[in-house]
Amino acid sequence: MNQQMTMESFDLAGVIVGETAISDVDGEAGRLSYRGVDIVDLVERPFAEVAWLVLFGERPDSAQQQQLTRFLCAHAELDQRERALLAELPSGLHPMLVLQGLVPLIELPTEQSLGLGLDAEHGLALAGKLSGLIAAYYRREQGLEPAANTSDTDFHYNFLSLFHGEAPDADAVRMLDAAQILQMEHSFNAGTFAGRVCASTLAPIQSSISASIGTLYGRLHGGADQAALEMAQAIGHPEQAAEYVHRCLADKVKIMGMGHREYRTVDPRAKLLKPMAMQLCREPQSRQLLETLVAVEAACQAEFAERGKEIWANVEFYKGAVFHSLGIPSHFFTAMFAMARVYGYIAHFLEFSRDSRLIRPRARYNPNLD
Numbered sequence: 467m468n469q470q471m472t473m474e475s476f477d478l479a480g481v482i483v484g485e486t487a488i489s490d491v492d493g494e495a496g497r498l499s500y501r502g503v504d505i506v507d508l509v510e511r512p513f514a515e516v517a518w519l520v521l522f523g524e525r526p527d528s529a530q531q532q533q534l535t536r537f538l539c540a541h542a543e544l545d546q547r548e549r550a551l552l553a554e555l556p557s558g559l560h561p562m563l564v565l566q567g568l569v570p571l572i573e574l575p576t577e578q579s580l581g582l583g584l585d586a587e588h589g590l591a592l593a594g595k596l597s598g599l600i601a602a603y604y605r606r607e608q609g610l611e612p613a614a615n616t617s618d619t620d621f622h623y624n625f626l627s628l629f630h631g632e633a634p635d636a637d638a639v640r641m642l643d644a645a646q647i648l649q650m651e652h653s654f655n656a657g658t659f660a661g662r663v664c665a666s667t668l669a670p671i672q673s674s675i676s677a678s679i680g681t682l683y684g685r686l687h688g689g690a691d692q693a694a695l696e697m698a699q700a701i702g703h704p705e706q707a708a709e710y711v712h713r714c715l716a717d718k719v720k721i722m723g724m725g726h727r728e729y730r731t732v733d734p735r736a737k738l739l740k741p742m743a744m745q746l747c748r749e750p751q752s753r754q755l756l757e758t759l760v761a762v763e764a765a766c767q768a769e770f771a772e773r774g775k776e777i778w779a780n781v782e783f784y785k786g787a788v789f790h791s792l793g794i795p796s797h798f799f800t801a802m803f804a805m806a807r808v809y810g811y812i813a814h815f816l817e818f819s820r821d822s823r824l825i826r827p828r829a830r831y832n833p834n835l836d
């Protein structure tokens with residue numbers, strides 16, 4: 467019996483299941499780097515530069531950045547067939563189910579146009595398309611037709627105008643760039659690992675991204691962003707936070723957006739997102755929401771300290787306050803996460819496909835579980 471089997475680590479906590487050069491999560495130090503560069507040094511860089519770095523492991527020149535942005539914007543626009551697919555969907559479907567379901571149905575280019583390889587270009591065509599699908603699905607909820615592209619030089623400017631149907635201000639675009647950079651990649655998280663398992667069967671990149679998106683949806687993973695903000699809305703006021711947290715912990719209910727499998731200190735992304743939220747949440751309703759989150763974090767840490775333990779906010783905790791102030795409704799938060807994380811998914815597909823073997827672990831048969 468090998469060492470991993472004797473550990474009985476059925477959740478794979480701490481088990482090394484592969485290698486990657488794409489990112490490094492240093493859970494003890496609370497440090498995250500993409501391709502060796504600390505996210506602190508990437509968060510204010512142009513979005514296309516960071517996406518390229520994550521994908522290909524090198525900094526692009528300005529022509530490459532422009533090419534990538536033009537490609538993403540071009541693929542954001544929905545053709546007639548894609549609009550018809552969206553129109554056929556039952557109303558009320560969660561945006562994450564829409565994305566997971568539609569990604570395999572998108573018709574992809576048959577030839578490369580950027581010279582990046584067909585898999586990479588298929589992935590990037592889907593990355594662009596996710597932005598168009600999210601915006602068009604949001605508008606469909608309001609009985610509106612999809613809006614037309616407004617830019618081929620700024621991907622998030624184009625996205626926000628597709629989403630809201632009006633030109634965004636420069637601050638909103640800058641904040642969205644930063645939030646999406648922070649969510650772009652995170653090593654062997656559950657969604658990425660699911661995509662790697664899928665890729666290991668030699669399924670195409672569309673299947674792999676769809677599997678990742680399905681895995682990201684859950685509340686213990688990406689879906690915690692929606693759940694954390696809705697928790698703050700349900701609590702209503704900072705003064706009610708301590709009582710809420712106390713009750714949850716007594717009932718063994720998890721506080722959404724708190725805790726992490728890898729980080730033993732504050733998640734470096736939460737550290738950057740909190741001041742962004744502070745800066746953005748100025749009007750009274752979003753300020754109160756943010757102050758409620760701050761009070762939940764403090765109450766949760768105080769309760770854990772009483773038990774001699776520590777807990778920290780993760781990326782999901784303050785991100786919702788940022789998105790809320792950008793006018794994104796909470797049920798679209800996880801879809802926005804997928805729109806950022808897709809670059810990580812593509813990078814892992816490309817890295818893994820270079821030298822892949824079928825991922826197939828083993829279960830011990832136990833008839834007494836029934």
Ligand SMILES: CC(=O)SCCNC(=O)CCNC(=O)[C@H](O)C(C)(C)COP(=O)(O)OP(=O)(O)OC[C@H]1O[C@@H](n2cnc3c(N)ncnc32)[C@H](O)[C@@H]1OP(=O)(O)O
Pocket residue numbers: 685686687688690715719720721722723724725726727728780781782
């Ligand atoms: C993008 C991302 O995926 S970031 C993560 C997003 N998910 C969330 O925010 C959901 C809330 N958090 C959690 O459920 C957990 O912290 C996880 C799933 C993220 C990590 O979980 P694990 O590594 O499995 O830690 P585990 O659940 O074993 O927690 C260890 C202890 O801390 C407690 N704990 C951990 N997180 C929380 C929380 N958010 N609220 C209350 N208690 C918590 C557990 O109950 C457990 O207590 P115990 O030792 O008394 O049983």
Ligand SMILES: O=C([O-])CC(=O)C(=O)O
Pocket residue numbers: 651652654655656687727728780781
């Ligand atoms: O790495 C994880 O387990 C979850 C996470 O923070 C992410 O996917 O960004």
